[in-house]
Amino acid sequence: MEIRTSAMFMTAATLETLPGFRGLESDTLGAVQAISRLIEVPVDAVLCRQGSPPESLHYLLEGQVTLSQSAGNGDVAIIDVLQPVRGIDLANVVTGQAHQITARALMPSRLVELRAAPLRDLIGVRPSLATTMLQGLSIDLTTVTLQVIDLKLRTATQRLGCYLLRLATDAAGNRADFRLPVRKGLLAELIGCRQENLSRAFATLRDCDVETHGRRVILHDIDRLRHYALADQTAPAAASGLRRSAQAFSDAFSLR
Amino acid sequence: MEIRTSAMFMTAATLETLPGFRGLESDTLGAVQAISRLIEVPVDAVLCRQGSPPESLHYLLEGQVTLSQSAGNGDVAIIDVLQPVRGIDLANVVTGQAHQITARALMPSRLVELRAAPLRDLIGVRPSLATTMLQGLSIDLTTVTLQVIDLKLRTATQRLGCYLLRLATDAAGNRADFRLPVRKGLLAELIGCRQENLSRAFATLRDCDVETHGRRVILHDIDRLRHYALADQTAPAAASGLRRSAQAFSDAFSLR
Numbered sequence: 314m315e316i317r318t319s320a321m322f323m324t325a326a327t328l329e330t331l332p333g334f335r336g337l338e339s340d341t342l343g344a345v346q347a348i349s350r351l352i353e354v355p356v357d358a359v360l361c362r363q364g365s366p367p368e369s370l371h372y373l374l375e376g377q378v379t380l381s382q383s384a385g386n387g388d389v390a391i392i393d394v395l396q397p398v399r400g401i402d403l404a405n406v407v408t409g410q411a412h413q414i415t416a417r418a419l420m421p422s423r424l425v426e427l428r429a430a431p432l433r434d435l436i437g438v439r440p441s442l443a444t445t446m447l448q449g450l451s452i453d454l455t456t457v458t459l460q461v462i463d464l465k466l467r468t469a470t471q472r473l474g475c476y477l478l479r480l481a482t483d484a485a486g487n488r489a490d491f492r493l494p495v496r497k498g499l500l501a502e503l504i505g506c507r508q509e510n511l512s513r514a515f516a517t518l519r520d521c522d523v524e525t526h527g528r529r530v531i532l533h534d535i536d537r538l539r540h541y542a543l544a545d546q547t548a549p550a551a552a553s554g555l556r557r558s559a560q561a562f563s564d565a566f567s568l569r
Numbered sequence: 570m571e572i573r574t575s576a577m578f579m580t581a582a583t584l585e586t587l588p589g590f591r592g593l594e595s596d597t598l599g600a601v602q603a604i605s606r607l608i609e610v611p612v613d614a615v616l617c618r619q620g621s622p623p624e625s626l627h628y629l630l631e632g633q634v635t636l637s638q639s640a641g642n643g644d645v646a647i648i649d650v651l652q653p654v655r656g657i658d659l660a661n662v663v664t665g666q667a668h669q670i671t672a673r674a675l676m677p678s679r680l681v682e683l684r685a686a687p688l689r690d691l692i693g694v695r696p697s698l699a700t701t702m703l704q705g706l707s708i709d710l711t712t713v714t715l716q717v718i719d720l721k722l723r724t725a726t727q728r729l730g731c732y733l734l735r736l737a738t739d740a741a742g743n744r745a746d747f748r749l750p751v752r753k754g755l756l757a758e759l760i761g762c763r764q765e766n767l768s769r770a771f772a773t774l775r776d777c778d779v780e781t782h783g784r785r786v787i788l789h790d791i792d793r794l795r796h797y798a799l800a801d802q803t804a805p806a807a808a809s810g811l812r813r814s815a816q817a818f819s820d821a822f823s824l825r
Contacts, residue, residue, distance in 0.1 A: 404707040447703060
């Protein structure tokens with residue numbers, strides 16, 4: 314795999330920050346630690362490739378990673394942009410099936426890398442580790458299901474609004490000012506619309522006091538945008554309800 | 570849970586037809602058998618309810634089951650319509666979290682019912698059973714990811730075309746004649762469009778020689794419909810490629 318990496322020693326404390334790892338017995342943590350390392354990768358590093366057998370399981374600690382599906386003609390569909398802390402294609406690593414997605418670093422990123430074959434051997438003899446993986450897969454499933462709800466119940470403009478709201482993490486009161494972490498072409502694929510619809514969506518959001526200059530975004534009225542973006546066409550509270558469930562779920566598993 | 574059921578004895582042979590169960594050691598199968606039964610439920614029976622703690626894990630053997638999310642105002646969003654053989658909300662049963670979806674029989678159905686608490690105990694001591702559950706979750710994740718790709722890369726009309734193609738299981742050559750298993754209102758929710766767009770989609774598909782009379786559907790030219798419905802806007806081969814992967818995956822796990 315063509316990753317230029319710098320590898321570092323991994324502490325058990327770092328392992329415990331991964332989804333579902335807290336609470337593992339110390340000898341199991343030690344066994345996982347022995348097959349793990351910390352890596353830093355540059356932008357565009359491929360962490361796993363669609364069609365290839367899994368060699369490693371990666372957990373994103375810092376940075377961003379895109380998950381995509383490429384077509385025979387070279388076109389690429391973006392499935393998701395992962396934020397820390399998340400496992401990458403856990404499903405295929407634990408079952409040993411070929412990756413169904415390609416994961417690529419969208420910026421310089423820091424990850425935990427576990428070797429896949431000895432990890433599967435460990436899962437086979439340590440039920441607590443299997444449970445950890447089940448929890449990780451559940452989180453992945455919840456996230457993808459949220460996306461289905463989003464795509465079914467919201468317009469592209471509302472989905473864009475929701476995306477901007479998720480980025481407004483350091484909002485000052487009702488206002489936020491930030492840069493888009495992805496270019497607009499990628500954003501269109503992520504939202505699930507064409508480039509020209511994305512431009513139209515940004516234009517529509519001006520009515521919710523959303524101002525843009527290139528990749529800089531200013532939300533002048535977060536409450537108003539939230540009201541607009543969460544107003545599902547058919548089921549006003551469904552998606553936010555699921556989001557609450559996902560949060561409760563994360564809390565229950567002591568995720569970050 | 571308000572299921573009117575008739576329960577029957579469950580054989581190990583029936584258990585072995587469930588996703589990932591083939592290949593379990595006979596004593597593990599026996600332990601699962603001891604906490605399982607076969608049930609038959611009438612139309613509209615609720616198998617699990619959003620917000621409730623999981624009491625049982627159900628596998629659909631015959632019939633159809635809808636997965637939905639209901640909003641505070643009573644509106645319902647359909648996430649999926651399950652066909653046999655599939656586990657129902659495996660993720661929350663194995664982690665013990667409250668169900669995030671409601672599962673309801675769309676027709677009289679036959680299911681395997683495993684008691685949730687003893688199942689979790691078994692998973693904790695039998696790694697092979699944990700692996701079985703990991704495989705089941707992987708299948709669920711693959712299915713939901715396919716839906717995301719579908720929603721992102723295809724128009725509502727193409728998604729309807731794909732749905733009709735999946736129903737054309739007993740096609741005679743290039744022609745198929747069948748009844749829609751779901752009413753059109755539910756179909757719109759499943760496809761992820763409004764009722765009026767569904768009517769427009771059916772009208773558009775007439776150009777692909779799709780004829781409808783109420784719930785009866787006749788596909789006069791399957792090849793043409795396939796060509797139209799699989800022609801993604803941005804990535805012609807992506808979804809069919811993933812479908813091939815999903816098929817290879819099912820084959821690997823001996824699913825039908």
